Amino acid sequence: MDFLNYTEGVFATNTSGNDSLETTKLPTSKVLLTVTLSIVAILTTFFNCLVITAIAVTRKLHHPANYLICSLAVTDLLVAVLVMPFSIMYIQMETWIMGKVVCTIWLSVDITCCTCSILHLAAIAIDRYRAITDAVEYSRKRTGARAGAMVAVVWLLSILVSLPPLLWRHFSEEGDLEDQCIIIHHHLAFTLYSTFGAFYIPLLLILILYYKIYKAAQTLYMRREASRASRHSCMTNGSMIPSSFTAGDGDIDGGPRSPDPISPPEKSFSEPSTEEPPREKVRASVKAFKRKTRRPESRSESRRSQLYQGPRISGSRERKAASTLGLIIGAFVICWLPFFVKEVIVNTCGSCSTSVEMADFLTWLGYLNSLINPLIYTIFNEDFKKAFQRLVRCSNYL
Template sequence: MMTMNCTNCTIKSKTVTENMLISFTLAVITILTTLLNSAVILAICTNKKLHQPANYLICSLAVTDFLVAILVMPLSIAYIIMDTWTLGFIICELWLSVDMTCCTCSILHLCVIALDRYWAITDAIEYARKRTVKRAGIMILTVWTISVFISLPPLFWRNHYNTNIPTECIIKHDHVIYTIYSTCGAFYIPLTLILILYYRIYHAAKSLYQKRGSSRHLSNRSNDSQNSFAHCKLTQTFCVSDFSTSDPTMEFEKKNASVMTPPYDNDIDMFGDRQQQISSSRERKAARILGLILGAFMLSWLPFFIKELVVGLRLCTVSPEVADILTWLGYVNSLVNPLLYTSFNDEFKLAFKKLIRCKEHS
């Protein structure tokens, strides 16, 4: 999203060296964002194992971040380097609208992915039936619709009849109500929802791991052993089929997916202790992954939206340089998303390896 630059700042022109360094850094971010999101889209489109409703949400997120990389970032680089807008009013309007829509849409995608994972882990059996391509399509359409409604209002009060050639292209928060509406709708409400959902996902995953560990600690009685086996088999079936392809918190080794029965009674305690260690290890892994997801999201967008709110409410002003840094910090989230949402998934890793091999042989 473009920033609101302050009007009472002394503009200090950048040196050639500074411009080159800025151009190179931002260009690298843009190229990496384009390549990584393209790889995610290609991996999902070309690998049938990844044709899952949950992965379609990730693919849609990658498409959104790809649009940020090719439609928003290049013009932002040019604007920062030239210190003035030279592309006219219409291009400015289109760029600002695309910027707001795509960035908001990227954030809201993180919300629906968290919601999908929450339903998958808290209501696995029932949600397995509801988790369809149609449902994923409706979620994606809803996200884009909300994003358009958040970014659309400024088009109605901007000065469309100004014959002067604009020298700046920024979103001016002339309406305090819209500032609150847009920042809450685009970030603060989604942030609250994401925090609640991932908090519940972690505790549900922790409970699931503990139950799985205890269910494997088989008793000496054959009847109890059969019941434990049946419960564990049911739990494992849904974990492997539903969670492992879409939720990094549920990733675990397939060799542990089958129930191992200890051959002797005196091995049961040792077996139970080992399963408890595995459960604890998975809990820590889930906490680290969720921490990375939430940390990257908040570090990327929270500073920008704090600035947008305080500037929009006229509580303070910021320099254009600071505004640009905070804007690009938000853009970096489009670079981080494809890494966080695919790196912990073995099927994505295999798909990426296949893409690399295909390129090497072509």
């Protein structure tokens, strides 16, 4: 994502005659770098294609929430196919050799798709927040048309954020540079507009929403376990009427959860077969009688064990939810925060600058988020796991 490269540029060319010396000194490192970046691009293409195909051919995944995941995968796929290869070539050649038109197209796709990928993460956070805090009402509004409208809004905002840098480059002198494909400007207002619109505002929104999602899920689990505990307590004291659930105690996907059904009485196997001898009939009936007399005690013990296991189960769920949210937020912050912090520092401090290698590293660290997204947003979903397994096995029964 190169819309804020204000020093010599993320992929600026080296000066003087040191090019030949560096070329002779570092051919192996350049080859390794090119191979590594190419592997990243190939893996990003593969995993995003896998997500798109799984959603397209698996009926169980045809859900409005997964439409946002699919749109995110399409955006990250565009980054892998249309942005990463040109960036690899630019790093390898150390000069832009494909002309102004291709440069303009590449910068447009780069800025728009990277911004759109970040805004998709914010849209998914909004969708999940609504689904857990207003499950019953939002389940009615959570339609394919609404998901499509959210995708359209995300793309529109991405264009609005990325268009000003492209217009600036077109009307400035840097557009006349033949051997560079960068955007250079030194206006503080423009820097803040681009960085806050593309990253800092979505980051703040994601942090707030996922914190509220975690707190809402924690409250939901506590209510559910308290309701289960009171129901088991009523049963232990002789009452068979389960305590009612509150209207808000639904699953994360929406809808109230019905109380656990009481297990039916075990079938007595004292009923003899026609071929059994009379002595075996008596033994079977005696064993059945003993089991019946022991059954109330065993049932009460099982209920007590379930009662004690309730908080333990709730704690494991909370830890799993916290780890999932931590991965989502952590991957996003680690990939994109260094790049945007560098952009703000470099463009607000006149004497500050970064090396070309560091700028390349931070840019590709942001690109790496397009590889991580399809893994994080699908690996914790059992339906996605099964769909991936069937796709890898080339199964036709999806």
